[in-house]
Amino acid sequence: MCASAKYNTRGPALIPRMKTKHRIYYITLFSIVLLGLIATGMFQFWPHSIESSSDWTVEKRSVHDVPVVKLPAESPIPERGDLSCRMHTCFDVYRCGFNPKNKIKVYIYSLKKYVDEYGMLVSNTISREYNELLTAISDSDFYTDDVNRACLFVPSIDVLNQNTLRVKETAQALAQLSRWDRGTNHLLFNMLPGGPPDYNTALDVPRDRALLAGGGFSTWTYRQGYDVSIPVYSPLSVEVELPERRPGASVVIPEEKMPEMYSILQSIPQRQIEEMQRQARWFWEAYFRSMKAIALATLQIINDRIYPYAAMSYEEWNDPPAVKWSSVSNPLFLPLIPPQSQGFTAIVLTYDRVESLFRVITEVSKVPSLSKLLVVWNNQNKNPPEDSLWPKIRVPLKVVKTTENKLSNRFFPYDEIETEAVLAIDDDIIMLTSDELQFGYEVWREFPDRLVGYPGRLHLWDHEMNKWKYESEWTNEVSMVLTGAAFYHKYFNYLYTYKMPGDIKNWVDAHMNCEDIAMNFLVANVTGKAVIKVTPRKKFKCPECTAIDGLSLDQTHMVERSECINKFASVFGTMPLKVVEHRADPVLYKDDFPEKLKSFPNIGSL
């Protein structure tokens, strides 16, 4: 076809070439006709798998002993399909009601054999495919045997293949169903619509308001948001209105662009072809492979329309399990830098080291952006000091008394926390300067979805022991920060308290250790991001030991922490921690520049 245009440009050579061109056209035309005939012939004799046969035995719905219903010739016929139907006009939502599970109830009419006045069968008996479909529904959570509680009705009249049924009589059979009511809330499944001579793209059986789950809709017969487009369960797959939700698994090319199809297909990069193949295979496996999959997907689609606020998300529908597993959807996904003015709330967990606690309070209160200080009093045997004894500071100071001495109290989302930013700080961290803390808060504002902390730690794979190992040495890498001094978003308190996977929370409280590692795991797991360590390493007063410094205790401590990592990795089913080689310093840190002009001059000094 492009050839003709090319020849025209050749000028003088045009006339002698015309003959060849004509010849080619004739040969082409002839071949097309011939091939067309062959193709049509093959198509006609191709075995259709939906062809129903009456001789197989249906296990659940035996066709031999079902009641026979005689349809008088003048019995009513439903209106033709109402093309203006939408869920809010033709569907009776009151039948579905509000229920905590947000699940529709589906009733299946009992099987009957329909005959006309002369005793002739209206349709072939139920096909194997339709039987599988009904079985799948009756085995599912959607099924109810109580017709009064049902929200959706599925007739046991098989209209999968229009060629196997008598249109008018089938319609009469539908109309006499006990709850038909113009087809409201009735669902019909059809895969091969139309018949000669029109080959309509939707089922020809008059169905009034009944929903149609059909294959091969065109966009004119498809009632958007009402009908459900399903695939045809057959090797001869027909797709016009593509089955619902179909990203990344097919290339849609307008028919007009047929001539360019080759170049379009060729232009798709290999990487994307592989993605599409994976996607297509997953769709097939999940939704199209069997009648069961098709039936359940259809019901889920209708369910999603009736309870849209509880609908499965696009990702749940479309992402293969492998992607769901590895992908991360950050709960704090909005890229923004929270305003400095809000400030942060410092939370100090304490037991009875009052003197040290007061020093921490005094130090932290010097930080300009501190807006509130919260002391979590974890000692049930002793009351916190009297009000008059506490240091006088410029911001509100609140003391929360806990009912049990648990480490997880540090991460409870107290109502008293009114800021987004939280600074968790131990009652013995007195070595951090005001500049360092303020700078940490500024860095948190740039990374509000991360843990931003001071002492960094690392996890390593121990090849000898074949398990994870905890490392606190001077390393070039960081994968955790200690929550003895760390900024993070209040939301993570909520996550820690209510959404911590497995028994980690109880385990931490029982062992009185590793709450910080658990928090690092949790945040890395939901955000897929690494921690930010700020400012150079300082000599912390053994931030993770309890009371006594000593080699043996230190070693037990390390062993215990390593065990935590292994335990958490197995609960999470993966190692979410990310290793990085950078830390954040003020822009002019250690630069040859007058100290008094630096925003944060007092960094790293002891």
Added chain:
Amino acid sequence: MQARGRYLLAGLAACLLAGLYLRPGRRRAAAASPPEPEPEPRRGSALAAGPAEAGGGRRARGGAGPAGGRCRMETCFDFSRCRRHGFRVYVYPARGRLSEPQRRVLRSLRGSRFYTPEPGRACLLVLPLERGPRSPDAPARPPHWNGGRNHLLFSLHRDGPLGFEPGQALLAQAGPGAPGFRPRFDVSLPLFPRRLPQRGGARAGPFPAPRRYLLVFEGQRSPSGLGAQTRAALHNGRDLLLLTACRPGPGARCDRPAAAADDARYDSQELMQNSSFCLVPWGRRLGFFRFLEALQAACIPVLLSNGWELPFSEVIDWNKAAIIGDERLLLQIPSITRSIDHDRVLALRQQTQFLWETYFSSVEKIVLTTLEIIQDRIQAHISRNHVMWNAQPGGLYVLPQFSTSLADFPFYYCALGRSPAKEFTAVIQAASPLLSQSQPIVRLILAVAKSKYCTQIVVLWSCEKPPPPRSWWPSVPVPFSVVEGEHKTMSSRFFPYDLIRTDAVLSLDEDTVLSTNEVDFAFTVWCSFPERIVGYPARSHYWDSSKGWWAYTSKWTNEYSMVLTGAAFYHRYYHYLYTFYLPGSLHSMVDQMANCEDILMNFLVSAVTKLPPIKVTQKKQYKETMMQQGSKTSRWADPEHFAQRQACMNSFASWFGFMPLVHSQMRLDPVLFKDQVSILRKKYRDIERL
């Protein structure tokens, strides 16, 4: 000749077989007539052996195609017009009086990168709708009308009803689901308020925190009917506030004037700011405005929207940002909103902010979104997918012509569960001839090639002299190539050359001095922030209130907002975005001054990510050499050069409509940088050595 004939034959046969076997249903579809006869449309054109033009011509001769009401893109739109010149949009000159929104829409259309002043080259023709009564038969017959084919009409609320049959013209319309809405043909618009800015638009607020009220509604009700009942049933005065001012209508009196007085305590904006959910009733114009207001206030809209086509619903997944209820089940709304857990509320509220900022916060965004939706339909095989439209940074910044695969963009690594490949291409801009082997560029090539992540070095030769032979260049263990740009302009340094295949690009000036250690460290940092620019020397901006403009500074400051692209890592997609997203006017400005290309790149990336670039630590000598060496760097001291950069900043900011640059106060250093431990323990020890 014979061979060609055979190919032709084979091709046709293949087409035919494909048509017959793969889509027999379509053949039926075309022949079918449900429920009224459909004009024999498109099948023929695909299979007819004629050239494409003939197909189009035949259709045009064949008459109008389907009646306007049954239009689909395939039947009422001439795709061949878009094939020749791409997606170009022409706007007819307006003769009559235009409404204010109509005028603002046209302004954005003319300013867009799709605009063409020649109707003959246009794929889409926009006809301004004039105010006042219109003739019922088509709008005064514009010269290329052709039954409305390939025309787009913006029918905005202040224009009044359309008043004529749009025929085959696409209708971008705000309003309740008009029965005539043609799915995937018409475009549903939001109703935008008068104070909506032309470009730019407000930035999103902080992360939404839990709010005081659960659900609010503020509006009017008639004394009888649904409004009054609703209020009575839902309002509890505690966390469910339905504040309706009673409006006496004909034959109806307000029986509870006290309620109205009660409600006066609340301010509607304040209510929305303090509520998690906002009720948006169906159909009324007020509802439409409320909808955008709620979105902006991060108040999750609860839509009772039976039959309402939500704005841009073709591409926007509203289930991620709104609660869509059935107005028949109004009384269930409190239990539904209470049943939505904290996590979901947080996600919904962030999504409202994302959608507002991306698609609705300015007239220009609304117009561009409309155009991009139509373009996606025309090029169905290179269109944006669901994720591109509904996740950061949104459809307007993701050009599917670059790639339709998420993996090729810098924004989706997390969502795909991947991390960037550990390789980069160094792109060195060379402007001066290569005279000696001790030139900085030679040292730079050697240092960069030593990085274990470097897989390719490309020199962009922008010197007037021809590039030297390969033997003059140092020998390196990675592929090395010299590209001579067609136009030796500033902008060509960001041209998306096919040669560059790695995701990461290290952009370098010829006189940049870097050690392998610094390159390696910066690259590992970039891998953690692949959507940002990661580089060494940084610059800052500030608002100079005395002069009333944006000021540029290269002084040492405690914060920065730009990183010079003379030494920076970024994703290769930004080359494409720089070249094809930005308008010709900004490119030519950069080319004429031979300056500011790095500022423009920083503007672009920050506009996309809404985040600052990242500065990594550098050896101290770098700055000194920058000031002394080379022809280009000496310009840093040149006051005119500086004034130009200042002027650039202000032009760029006015094109973007806002200042996209964001400040950062931190620099990333290696973990043990300058720590008191043996240098032998440090991985990046060269960075500390002088």
